[in-house]
Amino acid sequence: MAACRHCCSCLRLRPPGDGPLRLPRRGWALTQLQVRALWSNTGSRAVAVDLDNRKLEISSGKLARFADGCAVVQSGDTAVMVTAVSKTKPSPSQFMPLVVDYRQKAAAAGRIPTNYLRREIGSSDKEILTSRIIDRSIRPLFPAGYFYDTQILCNLLAVDGVNEPDVLAINGASVALSLSDIPWNGPIVMLEASAENILQQDFCHAIKVGVKYTQQIIQGIQQLVKEVGVTKRIPQKLFTPSPEIVKHAHKLAMEKLYAVFTDHEHDKISRDEAINKIRLETEEQLKEKFAEVDPYEIIESFNVVAKEVFRSIILNEYKRCDGRDLTSLRNINCEIDMFKTLHGSALFQRGQTQVLCTVTFDSLESSLKSDRIITAINGIKDKNFMLHYEFPPYATNEIGKVTGVNRRELGHGALAEKALYPVIPRDFPFTIRVTSEVLESNGSSSMASACGGSLALMDAGVPISSAVAGVAVGLVTKNNNEKGEIEDYRLLTDILGIEDYNGDMDFKIAGTNKGITALQADIKLPGIPIKIVMEAIQQASVAKKEILQIMNKTISKPRASRKENGPVVETVQVPLSKRAKFVGPGGYHLKKLQAETGVTISQVDEETFSVFAPTPTAMHEARDFITKICQDDQEQQLEFGAVYTATITEIRDSGVMVKLYPNMTAVLLHNTQLDQRKIKHPTALGLEVGQEIQVKYFGRDPADGRMRLSRKVLQSPATTVVRTLNERNSIVMGEPISQSSSNSSQ
Numbered sequence: 001m002a003a004c005r006h007c008c009s010c011l012r013l014r015p016p017g018d019g020p021l022r023l024p025r026r027g028w029a030l031t032q033l034q035v036r037a038l039w040s041n042t043g044s045r046a047v048a049v050d051l052d053n054r055k056l057e058i059s060s061g062k063l064a065r066f067a068d069g070c071a072v073v074q075s076g077d078t079a080v081m082v083t084a085v086s087k088t089k090p091s092p093s094q095f096m097p098l099v100v101d102y103r104q105k106a107a108a109a110g111r112i113p114t115n116y117l118r119r120e121i122g123s124s125d126k127e128i129l130t131s132r133i134i135d136r137s138i139r140p141l142f143p144a145g146y147f148y149d150t151q152i153l154c155n156l157l158a159v160d161g162v163n164e165p166d167v168l169a170i171n172g173a174s175v176a177l178s179l180s181d182i183p184w185n186g187p188i189v190m191l192e193a194s195a196e197n198i199l200q201q202d203f204c205h206a207i208k209v210g211v212k213y214t215q216q217i218i219q220g221i222q223q224l225v226k227e228v229g230v231t232k233r234i235p236q237k238l239f240t241p242s243p244e245i246v247k248h249a250h251k252l253a254m255e256k257l258y259a260v261f262t263d264h265e266h267d268k269i270s271r272d273e274a275i276n277k278i279r280l281e282t283e284e285q286l287k288e289k290f291a292e293v294d295p296y297e298i299i300e301s302f303n304v305v306a307k308e309v310f311r312s313i314i315l316n317e318y319k320r321c322d323g324r325d326l327t328s329l330r331n332i333n334c335e336i337d338m339f340k341t342l343h344g345s346a347l348f349q350r351g352q353t354q355v356l357c358t359v360t361f362d363s364l365e366s367s368l369k370s371d372r373i374i375t376a377i378n379g380i381k382d383k384n385f386m387l388h389y390e391f392p393p394y395a396t397n398e399i400g401k402v403t404g405v406n407r408r409e410l411g412h413g414a415l416a417e418k419a420l421y422p423v424i425p426r427d428f429p430f431t432i433r434v435t436s437e438v439l440e441s442n443g444s445s446s447m448a449s450a451c452g453g454s455l456a457l458m459d460a461g462v463p464i465s466s467a468v469a470g471v472a473v474g475l476v477t478k479n480n481n482e483k484g485e486i487e488d489y490r491l492l493t494d495i496l497g498i499e500d501y502n503g504d505m506d507f508k509i510a511g512t513n514k515g516i517t518a519l520q521a522d523i524k525l526p527g528i529p530i531k532i533v534m535e536a537i538q539q540a541s542v543a544k545k546e547i548l549q550i551m552n553k554t555i556s557k558p559r560a561s562r563k564e565n566g567p568v569v570e571t572v573q574v575p576l577s578k579r580a581k582f583v584g585p586g587g588y589h590l591k592k593l594q595a596e597t598g599v600t601i602s603q604v605d606e607e608t609f610s611v612f613a614p615t616p617t618a619m620h621e622a623r624d625f626i627t628k629i630c631q632d633d634q635e636q637q638l639e640f641g642a643v644y645t646a647t648i649t650e651i652r653d654s655g656v657m658v659k660l661y662p663n664m665t666a667v668l669l670h671n672t673q674l675d676q677r678k679i680k681h682p683t684a685l686g687l688e689v690g691q692e693i694q695v696k697y698f699g700r701d702p703a704d705g706r707m708r709l710s711r712k713v714l715q716s717p718a719t720t721v722v723r724t725l726n727e728r729n730s731i732v733m734g735e736p737i738s739q740s741s742s743n744s745s746q
Contacts, residue, residue, distance in 0.1 A: 044059055044060065044061035044062035045059065045060060045061050045224060045227055045228060046058060046059035046060070046224075047059075047220040047221075047223055047224045048220075049216050049217055049219075049220040050216075051213050051216065051217075052213070054075060054076070054163075055075070056073065056074075056075050056168075056171070056217060056220070057073070057074045057075070058071060058072075058073050058171070058175055058220060058221065058224060059071070059072045059074075060072070060175065060176075060179050060224065060228070061228075063081055064081065064083050067083035067084060067085050067176075067180075068083075068084050068085050068086055068180040068181060068182055069083065069084040069085075069175075069176040069177055069178070069179045069180025069181075069182065070082070070083045070084070070176055070179075071172045071175035071176045071179060072157070072172070073168040073169075073171050073172040073175065074158075074168070075163040075167075075168060076160050076162055076163040077158055077159075077160035077162075077163070078158060078159050078160045078162070078163035078164070078165050078168060079156075079157040079158045079168070080154055080155065080156055080157060080165050080168040080169045080172050081154075081155045081157050081172065082152065082153065082154045082155070082169060082172030082173050082175070082176045083152070083153050083155075083176055084150070084151075084152050084173070084176040084177045084180050084182060085150070085151050086148050086149065086150040086151075086180075086182040087148050087149045087150075088148070088233070088236070089148070089236070090147050090148055090235075090236060090237060090239070091147050091148060091149050093147055094147065094239070094296050094299075095147065096139060096142055096146060096147060096150075097147065097148070097149045097150065098135060098138075098139055098142070098150045098151075098152070099149075099150070099151045099152070100131045100132075100134045100135040100138075100151075100152045100154070100173070101123075101127075101131055101151070101152070101153050101154065102127050102130040102131045102134065102154040102156075102166065102169050103120070103123075103127060103153070103154065103155055103156065104120075104124065104126065104127055104156045104159075104165070105120060105155070105156050105157075106120065108156045108157055108158050108159045109159050109161075125410060125414070126166075128407050128410055128411075129410065129411060129414050130154075130166040130169060131154075131407075132407060132411045133166070133170065133190055133192055134152065134154065134169060134170055134173050134190075136190065136522055136523075137170060137173070137174075137188055137189070137190035138152070138173055138174070138177060138184070138186065138188065140523065140524050140525060140526060141184055141185040141186050141188060141526050142183065142184055142185075143183050143185070143235070143238055144238065144240055145237075145238035145239035145240040146183060146235060146238060146239075147239050148235065150182065152173050152176070152177075154169040154172060154173065156169075170189060170190055171189065171217060171221075174186050174187040174188050174189065174221060175187065175221050175224070178221055178222075178224075178225050178230070179224065179225060179228055179230055180230070181230065181231060181232055181233040182232070182233065183232050183233065183234075183235060184232075185526055187217075187218050187221040187222070188218075188527070189214040189217070189218075190521075191207070191519070191520075191521040191523070191533070192519065192520050192521065193206070193207075193516075193518065193519045193520075194418040194421075194517065194518050194519075195422070195511075195515070195516050195517055195518070195519075196422045196517075197422045197423065197465075197466070197511065197512055197514060197515045197516070197517050198515045198516060199514070199515045199516075200515060200516060200537065200538075200541055202515075203515070203516045203519075203537070204534055204537060207530070207533065208530070211530060239294075239296055239297075239300075240300070241296075241297040241298075241300045241301040241304060242293070242297065245286060245290055245293065245297055245298070245301040246301045246304050246305065248286065248289065248290075248301075249282055249286060249301040249302050249304070249305045250305045250308075252281075252282045252285055252286070253278055253279075253282045253302060253305050253306070253309075254305060254309055256278045257275070257278060257305065257306055257309045257310075258309055258313070260274045260275055260278070261309060261310055261313055261321045262313065262319070262321070264321070264322055264323030266321070266322075267352060268352050268442045268496070268497065268498075269397055271321065271498070275306065279302050279306075282302050282305075283298050283299065283302060286298045286301065286302075306502075307502045310498070310502045311476050311478075311502060311503075314326075314476045314490050314492070315476060315478055315488060315490055318490070320492065320496075320499065321496070321498065321499075322351075322496065326490055326491065326492055326493065327493045327539060327542070327543070328493065328494075329350070329471075329493065329494045329543060329546060329547065330350050330351030330352075330353075330494055331349075331350070331351060332348075332349065332350050332547065332550045332551075333347075333348075333349040334346065334347070334348055334349075334451075334455055334550065334551055334553075334554040334555075335347040335554065336455055336456070336458075336459040336554055336555050337459055338356070340565070341565060342358050342359070342360075343358075343359050343360055343361050343460045343562070343563060343565075343566045343567070344358065344359030344456045344457060344458075344459040344460020344461070344462070344563070345357065345358045345359065345456055345459060346452050346453075346455035346456040346459055347452070348448050348451045348452035348455060349440075350444075350448055350451075350494070351442055351443070351494075351496070352440050352441075352442035353438075353440060353441055353442050353443055353444060353445055353448050354438070354439045354440035354441075354448075355436055355437065355438050355439065355445060355448040355449050355451075355452045356436075356437045356439055356452070357434060357435065357436050357437075357449065357452035357453045357455065357456040358434070358435050358437075358456060359432060359433070359434055359456045359457055359459070359460040359462070360432075360433045360434075360435070361430040361431070361432060361460070361562075361566060361567045362430060362431045362433065362567070362612075362614075363430065363431065363567075363569075363600040363602070363610075363612035364382070364384060364429070364430065364431055364602070364610075364612075365431075365600055365602055365612070366431045366600075367382040367383055367384040367431045384428065384430070384431040384432060385417070385420075385421060385424045385431075385432045385434075386417065386431075386432070386433050386434070387413050387416050387417035387420060387433075387434040387435075387436060387449070387453060388405075388413055388433065388434070388435050388436070389405075389409050389410075389412045389413030389416060389435075389436045389438070389445075389446070389449055390405075390409060390435070390436065390437045390438065391408070391409050391412070391438045391441065391445065392437070392438070394439075395438045395439060395440055395441040395445075396441050412445065412446035412449065413436065413446075413449070415446045415450075415508065415510075415518060415520050416436060416446050416447075416449035416450045416453060416470070416510075417434075418510075418517065418518040419447075419450040419453075419468055419470055419510035419511070419517050419518040420434070420450060420453050420454060420457070420464075420468055420517070421517070422465075422517045423454075423464040423465045423466050423467075423468055423512065423517070424457075424462070424464060425462070425463050425464070425465070428462065428463075429569045430567060430569065430612075432457070432462060434453045434456060434457065436449035436452060436453060441497065442496055442497045443472065443494075443495050443496045443497040443499065443500055444470075444471070444472035444494070444495065444500075444506075444508065446470070446508060447469075447470030447471055447472055447508055447510060448470075450468055450469065450470035450510045450518075451468070451469050451470060451547060451551060453468075454467050454468040454469065454551070455467075455551060455554065455555060457558070458555045458557065458558040458559065459555060459559065460558075460559070460562065460563070460566070461558055461559040461560070461561055461562035461563065461566070462558055463558050464558055465512075466512035466513065466514065467512065467513075467548055467551055467552065467556075468510060468511065468512055468517060469510065469511075469512075469544050469547040469548045469551060470508060470509065470510030470511075470518070470544070470547075471493065471494055471508075471509065471510075471540050471543045471544055471547060472494065472495050472500070472506055472507065472508045473491055473492065473493055473494075473495065473505075473507040473508075473509070473536045473539055473540045473543075474491070474492035474495035474499045474500060474503040474504075474505060474506060474507070475489060475490070475491055475492070475503055475504045475505035475507070475528070475532065475536070476489065476490045476492065476499075476502075476503050476504060477489040477504050477525065486528075486529070486532075489532060491532070491535060491536055491539050493539055493540070493543045494543060503524070504523070504524050504525050504528075505521065505522065505523050505524060505525070505528065505536075506521075506522040507519075507520075507521050507522075507533075507536045507540065508520045508521075508522075509536075509537060509540040509541070509544065510544070511541075511544060512548075513545055513548055516537075516541075519537075521533075564616065565615060565616075566615075567612060567613060567614050567615065568612075568613045568615070568616050568618075568619040569610060569611065569612050569613075570610075570611050570613075570619065570623075571604065571608055571609065571610055571611070572608070572609045572610075572611055572626060573607055573608055574607055574608075574609060574630070575607060576606065576607060576700065576702070578630055579606075579607070580665065580667075580706055581629065581630060581665040582609075582626070582629065582630055584629070584665070585665075589629050593622060593625050593626070593629075596621070596625065597613070597618050597621040597622045597625060598613070598614055598618045599611055599612060599613045599614075599618055599619065599622040600612040611626075638660070638697050639697070640697065640698065640699045641696065641697070641698070642696070642697055643694055643695070643696050643697075643714065644660050644694075644695055644696075644697055645660075645692050645693075645694060645695075646658035646659065646660050646669070646692065646693055646694075646695045646709065647659050647690065647691075647692055648687060648688065648689055648690060648691045648692075648693065649666045649689065650666065650689060651682050651683065651687065651688070651689060652668070652682075653681060654668065654670060654671060655668050655669050655670040655671045655673070655674065655682060656668075656669050656674070656682050656687055657669075658693070658695065658709065660695075660697075667706060667707045667709065669695065669709050669710075669711065672712075673709065673710040673711055673712055674687075674711050674712060675711065675712050675715065676712050676715050693711055694711065694714055695709040695710060695711050695714070696709065696710050696711075696713050696714055697709060698710065
């Protein structure tokens with residue numbers, strides 16, 4: 001994986017000479033300086049791959065040797081260890097039971113976790129998202145029907161804050177599986193990107209640069225595999241239906257399925273019900289004829305036939321099950337300003353995918369804090385824009401538990417957030433939260449979230465630099481069974497859920513009219529030619545501009561101002577002389593202000609405070625409150641060096657609290673300023689609450705703004721002090737000190 005100036009991207013591609021899906025060979029030859037094999041006396045082996053000005057070191061054989069496969073991948077001072085273990089007995093599950101866990105460790109950054117137990121607890125969003133990327137990368141390369149529990153663990157060993165550990169983890173998973181005896185058709189890498197709204201040609205160039213360097217990494221991995229001498233295990237059983245059962249299922253169901261898939265009147269629910277009816281009838285007939293076979297073979301035989309019929313219609317007739325041609329969009333409807341009390345809202349409907357997006361503003365204090373490893377290295381980084389995605393079960397006519405966010409929801413929300421982030425103004429005075437609630441789903445709800453989120457942001461008056469739209473492009477291929485190469489293919493714009501399920505790729509791309517902001521490719525084949533990737537980007541870009549034109553009919557630019565019921569931010573200038581009064585004893589005034597009005601106050605600098613109010617009414621109340629507590633007309637009349645009568649309001653161990661006038665905040669007159677004599681408590685002087693005393697005013701302390709008063713400067717010096725001063729003066733003048741003068745002074 002190679003980083004470029006605009007984005008990071010990597011592409012899951014098969015290495016040259018090892019399978020049907022490949023890139024042109026030029027640019028793949030490596031020199032001895034690019035890949036160097038290294039051996040040690042401990043039995044570990046390593047290769048070093050030179051990637052322009054970076055070096056990627058891959059080693060194995062030293063750590064975690066009980067695992068089926070283990071690799072340590074290092075770039076700079078960042079290192080990740082990845083292990084791969086797969087059971088030799090099949091799982092009862094009728095799917096590939098693969099678990100990928102990427103774990104960050106505070107120790108890798110030289111820190112101790114700050115939670116109560118001082119240890120890593122749970123998984124962060126960053127860890128979950130990285131695990132999902134690795135899972136999507138490696139899953140399609142296991143043999144069909146390989147239902148054996150498999151676990152990939154990625155352990156962050158060290159991090160330098162420069163080289164990205166998630167990139168190393170993907171490469172590490174590829175190496176660990178390649179060096180193990182687990183059946184796996186790699187090595188690879190993955191295609192996923194975020195970009196600062198770059199031009200399409202620059203984005204395509206970035207992918208090509210990334211592919212160039214990933215091929216060098218693949219060559220290095222292959223060299224290491226060759227040196228180790230890997231032999232793959234033969235699974236006890238691959239859970240695939242026999243050709244005989246598939247052939248019979250084809251006879252029973254092909255015509256019925258064809259009729260359903262070419263009936264354009266069906267929607268998602270009716271089509272699913274029709275297919276399920278055919279499924280039950282076909283499975284019943286197959287069970288009668290093949291009574292001895294595993295039930296899974298019966299079920300999977302029907303799935304194979306349904307997928308074959310669905311794909312053949314697209315490949316041969318250039319038609320889709322809903323009647324569209326290959327590049328047409330579904331009908332799109334947009335609405336904004338759904339509910340008046342919201343800061344911003346929009347409803348985006350594309351076919352049977354419906355998403356409600358809302359925008360909420362809050363104070364900058366409520367911004368999201370950065371990932372814990374980034375925090376450990378570089379300190380806390382605030383994130384004042386976030387998008388949260390929800391996918392309730394009713395969106396697909398199902399029943400399920402409504403719990404916390406799951407991995408799928410987190411991943412889809414993160415993709416939509418990446419799509420919108422580049423157009424958000426960096427100096428916006430609020431934290432922005434976009435929520436995306438999927439109300440109906442029939443394909444690409446994450447890209448619908450990007451569209452709906454863009455509309456809601458403009459409705460809220462956020463001055464985004466440009467509108468954003470997203471679309472998913474699918475792929476259906478026809479393979480040469482002998483060579484395994486792609487003979488023919490069709491790219492599908494704006495795919496349905498069933499086209500995603502029966503297709504070979506879910507290629508999501510988002511951006512503005514100008515360029516691209518996010519991309520994610522879920523490729524279900526062992527790999528695809530880069531030619532198809534470039535065509536998919538072009539087809540998606542055309543569709544994206546068409547979607548933006550439709551969105552612009554609803555709202556073409558952000559509102560000139562935020563809505564009247566929205567939050568307000570103001571700054572308050574508080575001179576140092578009034579800061580103590582503004583804050584109050586122990587922050588009493590600020591706490592009372594926030595409790596009574598609902599505002600949030602944060603200090604910007606010594607004399608500036610930022611006031612966030614959720615509504616204009618709250619700001620008005622806060623403004624009145626602040627004016628009242630800071631009202632101090634009498635202080636303007638105080639004269640430096642003048643003597644005033646102060647009233648004692650409280651007796652403390654350290655001194656007395658006094659007021660010079662009724663609406664003044666009481667200030668402390670310390671014991672050291674009460675009397676010329678040293679006292680430990682004010683009661684030693686007989687002082688009481690309510691008593692009036694004379695004090696001298698010396699202005700405000702320039703450091704903390706507190707009023708400076710003194711009582712002792714108004715008292716006559718003690719006689720012993722006067723005597724001492726007289727004696728000292730006599731010595732200086734050279735005059736003798738007589739006993740009489742000494743007595744008289746006493």
